[in-house]
Amino acid sequence: MNIAVVGTGYVGLVSGVCFAEMGNEVTCVDIDARKVESLRDGRLTIYEPGLEVYFDRGRRENRLRFTTDLAEALAPADVVFLALPTPPAEDGSADLQYVLGVADDIGELLAAHPDWGYKVLVDKSTVPVGTARRVTAAVGAYGLEAGKHFDVVSNPEFLREGVAVDDFMKPERVVVGTDSERAAELMTRLYEPFVRSGNPILVMDEASAEMTKYAANAMLATKITFMNEVANLCDRVGADVDKVRRGIGTDSRIGPKFLYAGIGFGGSCFPKDVQALHRTAREEGYSFEILDAVLRVNDEQRKSMVPHIVDALGDNDGRLDGKTIAVWGLAFKPHTDDVREAPAHVLIREFVGLGADVVAFDPEAVETTRAAFEREPLGGTGSLSYAETAYDAAAGADALVVATEWPEFRRPDLARVRQSMAGDGAPLVFDGRNVFDPKHMAGLGFTYRSVGRPSFPAQEVSDRETAA
Numbered sequence: 001m002n003i004a005v006v007g008t009g010y011v012g013l014v015s016g017v018c019f020a021e022m023g024n025e026v027t028c029v030d031i032d033a034r035k036v037e038s039l040r041d042g043r044l045t046i047y048e049p050g051l052e053v054y055f056d057r058g059r060r061e062n063r064l065r066f067t068t069d070l071a072e073a074l075a076p077a078d079v080v081f082l083a084l085p086t087p088p089a090e091d092g093s094a095d096l097q098y099v100l101g102v103a104d105d106i107g108e109l110l111a112a113h114p115d116w117g118y119k120v121l122v123d124k125s126t127v128p129v130g131t132a133r134r135v136t137a138a139v140g141a142y143g144l145e146a147g148k149h150f151d152v153v154s155n156p157e158f159l160r161e162g163v164a165v166d167d168f169m170k171p172e173r174v175v176v177g178t179d180s181e182r183a184a185e186l187m188t189r190l191y192e193p194f195v196r197s198g199n200p201i202l203v204m205d206e207a208s209a210e211m212t213k214y215a216a217n218a219m220l221a222t223k224i225t226f227m228n229e230v231a232n233l234c235d236r237v238g239a240d241v242d243k244v245r246r247g248i249g250t251d252s253r254i255g256p257k258f259l260y261a262g263i264g265f266g267g268s269c270f271p272k273d274v275q276a277l278h279r280t281a282r283e284e285g286y287s288f289e290i291l292d293a294v295l296r297v298n299d300e301q302r303k304s305m306v307p308h309i310v311d312a313l314g315d316n317d318g319r320l321d322g323k324t325i326a327v328w329g330l331a332f333k334p335h336t337d338d339v340r341e342a343p344a345h346v347l348i349r350e351f352v353g354l355g356a357d358v359v360a361f362d363p364e365a366v367e368t369t370r371a372a373f374e375r376e377p378l379g380g381t382g383s384l385s386y387a388e389t390a391y392d393a394a395a396g397a398d399a400l401v402v403a404t405e406w407p408e409f410r411r412p413d414l415a416r417v418r419q420s421m422a423g424d425g426a427p428l429v430f431d432g433r434n435v436f437d438p439k440h441m442a443g444l445g446f447t448y449r450s451v452g453r454p455s456f457p458a459q460e461v462s463d464r465e466t467a468a
């Protein structure tokens with residue numbers, strides 16, 4: 001099939017590359033000429049494990065092309081994916097200017113070139129319920145008829161960053177929202193090779209497809225937040241949230257996934273989508289109570305380590321001037337350089353605001369962090385610097401905070417970390433992702449605190465004993 005993908009951001013690029021890998025002819029369009037040039041030259045503009053192999057192959061075999069010219073991509077396309085940004089507007093609603101702007105351009109081009117034939121336009125971006133209708137109206141404004149010249153389909157993506165290629169190539173389900181049989185048939189043909197294991201292609205109306213995406217993300221964000229609240233209560237009653245997680249996760253009605261307590265969720269989807277759904281509900285005169293709580297609790301959860309650190313290290317005014325805090329992990333989760341809404345960033349802002357000097361390390365997300373804090377500078381009297389390795393970050397620090405559970409943080413040489421940290425007593429470790437075992441950490445001589453699990457008194461260890 002011939003496919004155009006408009007927007008080479010995260011979703012657009014992964015979709016385009018993966019469709020090409022399945023043998024389709026794909027042209028990706030972006031208005032950002034620098035991006036297009038970089039992609040044409042073979043330089044990927046995002047970090048996503050596994051993407052590069054398919055990207056290289058698609059380009060080499062000339063199935064995957066890049067252009068700034070919408071017409072060039074649109075003319076031969078059977079299916080046109082709109083993978084455009086929908087950033088939250090001031091009021092929390094999704095800003096549709098890019099999606100509707102491109103719909104307008106497409107309408108104009110199709111009206112001027114009737115010989116280009118019938119096209120299926122697909123909303124791939126996460127868009128509020130009703131957007132497919134608005135896209136249909138925007139294109140229809142050029143005298144084109146839905147069902148005859150074009151159809152609009154809502155086809156939400158459920159990609160997780162870090163495993164997006166796998167998620168795309170082997171989706172648990174594909175949701176296709178359209179009332180048009182012709183469009184549904186085309187979409188089914190496109191996606192069949194991806195669900196050969198028998199996973200379903202669910203065809204439904206547009207509004208239900210749009211709602212499915214929000215409901216999925218809001219449910220997952222709620223699940224995490226629920227566990228974070230269980231963890232906060234575990235802290236108070238002396239229970240262990242890890243054991244509770246196993247205890248409830250074995251119930252197939254609950255399931256074992258997305259039950260990990262920590263310092264809250266971040267990323268480009270959950271915070272934005274929960275807000276947008278909350279907002280949609282309000283617009284419809286309905287108050288979606290549970291989402292209100294999810295947003296509030298998550299905001300608090302991301303900062304939940306701060307009072308404990310101030311208790312341990314702060315001066316009489318509750319400030320951290322002159323203290324050094326090592327932060328392991330900047331990305332909102334492992335295997336990505338994405339720092340949008342990252343809990344680590346929320347914490348760093350708090351620490352620097354209280355006067356601390358933060359030394360951060362992340363295997364992938366230092367550059368994106370630099371850029372983020374350039375756009376929105378850190379206030380406060382403290383500072384932020386970056387270390388080359390996790391060990392360099394910890395060396396000389398008064399406390400170590402684990403903010404992202406990168407695999408390399410799970411089994412470091414902890415004796416080396418302990419010896420290199422500042423002070424004579426038991427060095428402080430605040431584990432926001434529960435990567436270490438509390439008893440083991442106490443045994444190694446750390447004052448260790450995690451989320452929803454008991455702490456044990458740090459044991460006195462001589463360096464020799466630890467090394468052995």
Ligand code: UDX
Nearest residue numbers: 157158159160161224258259260265266267269332333
């Ligand atoms: C999410 C959805 O999973 C995906 O289907 C959708 O298309 C986009 O949003 P993503 O944002 O890539 O994907 O990340 P995900 O792996 O879902 O994690 C989101 C956040 O939740 C991360 O900050 C992660 O650290 C946190 N999380 C996840 C927890 O705190 N606990 C968990 O048990 C799981």
